[in-house]
Every structure is written in structure tokens, then in C-alpha cells.
Amino acid sequence: MTDLDRIDRRILALLQEDGRLPAVELAERVGLSPTSTGERLRRLQKEGVIQGFRARLDPRRLGLELLVFVEVSLDKTTPDVFERFAAAVRRAPEVLECHMVAGGFDYLVKTRVADMAAYRRFLGxxxxxLPGVRETRTYAVMEEVKSDGPLPV
Incomplete structure (x- = not known):
């Protein structure tokens, strides 16, 4: 675990709000020189605290109106089946997230598609x-209340 001081945490909070914040402005807002701020940024990236930067896109403007969560149960819960499923789901471009979970099913999959017909095609x-899939349960999102919130630093 990386030791983060108050300034590191402030840098992380500001970058979660705006990953394109100019280095000079970031330095001003945390009260350090641009050089010191740059050194901290490089350290946070090298240590893997900052994993990268990307643009957040509006899925609706891209025609991806329907957000769906799917519970997936596998036919067997062996390391080989888990491995094959995970490898296959990583290659599925429609899958935004996939998490192995504890409880009444094995994986929770998050996907975004144009509409219910597109989801039906994706499902079938x-x-x-995918390898090992025995059963699924689908939950279509009616309203996104909170998504992509920043991590509490």
C-alpha cells in the first residue's frame, strides 16, 4: 500500500474531477511548484495508484441507451471453468465490467447496448x-442514480 499524504490525496481528488487539468493549474491548486507536482504525479503513476487517463463518453450519444446487469451462474465452479469464462469475457467487447462475486451466483456482468433487441442478440x-454458462438473470436499468463516482481519497 502506498503511503499517501494530504497533497497526494488532493492531487488524486482533483484528477478524478478533471483528468485534463493542466499541470500548472494542478500545482497551483495543491500549493506546490509544477516540478514537485510533476514528481508526485510520476510517482503515483509508477506505483500504480494512477492507472491511466481516459475520456468519459456519453453512452446515449453513441446509441447505447440500455444499461444491463446480468447475474451469471456457471455449470461448475472449478479453477479451469473460472479461467475459461474469465478469458472469454475479457474478449467480449460488449462487456463493460465483469466481477466474480460471492453469493447465489458466480459473476456479475455489466453491459451497455442500443436497446432490448440488441441485448437479446448479445445474450443469445x-x-x-461463453464457456461454462449455465444460467443468467437479467436486470435492465430503469434509471442511473449514480455512476462513475470518484473514489474517496
Whole structure:
């Protein structure tokens, strides 16, 4: 675990708000010189605290209106089946997130598609075809209350 001081945490909070914040402005807002701020940024990246930067896109403007969560139960819970499923789901471009969970099912999958017809195609042609899938339960999102919130630093 990386030891983060108050300034590191402030840098992380500011970058979660705006990852394109100019270095000079970031330095001003944390009260350090641009050189010191740059050194901290490089350290945070090298240590893996900052994993990268990306643009957040509006899925609706891209025609991806429907957000769906899917519970996936596998036919067997062996290391080999877990490995094959995980490898296959990593290659599925429609899958935004996939988490192995404890409880009444094995994985929780998050996907975004154009509409219910597109989801039906994804379910039948992609998800159910993944190795080891025995059963799924689908939850279509009616309203996104909070998504992509910043981590509490």
C-alpha cells in the first residue's frame, strides 16, 4: 500500500474531477511548484495508484441507451471453468465490467447496448455462448442514480 499524504490525496481528488487539468493549474491548486507536482504525479503513476487517463463518453450519444446487469451462474465452479469464462469475457467487447462475486451466483456482468433487441442478440449470441454458462438473470436499468463516482481519497 502506498503511503499517501494530504497533497497526494488532493492531487488524486482533483484528477478524478478533471483528468485534463493542466499541470500548472494542478500545482497551483495543491500549493506546490509544477516540478514537485510533476514528481508526485510520476510517482503515483509508477506505483500504480494512477492507472491511466481516459475520456468519459456519453453512452446515449453513441446509441447505447440500455444499461444491463446480468447475474451469471456457471455449470461448475472449478479453477479451469473460472479461467475459461474469465478469458472469454475479457474478449467480449460488449462487456463493460465483469466481477466474480460471492453469493447465489458466480459473476456479475455489466453491459451497455442500443436497446432490448440488441441485448437479446448479445445474450443469445455472446453471453450464453461463453464457456461454462449455465444460467443468467437479467436486470435492465430503469434509471442511473449514480455512476462513475470518484473514489474517496
Amino acid at each position: 449470441e455472446s453471453l450464453l455462448a
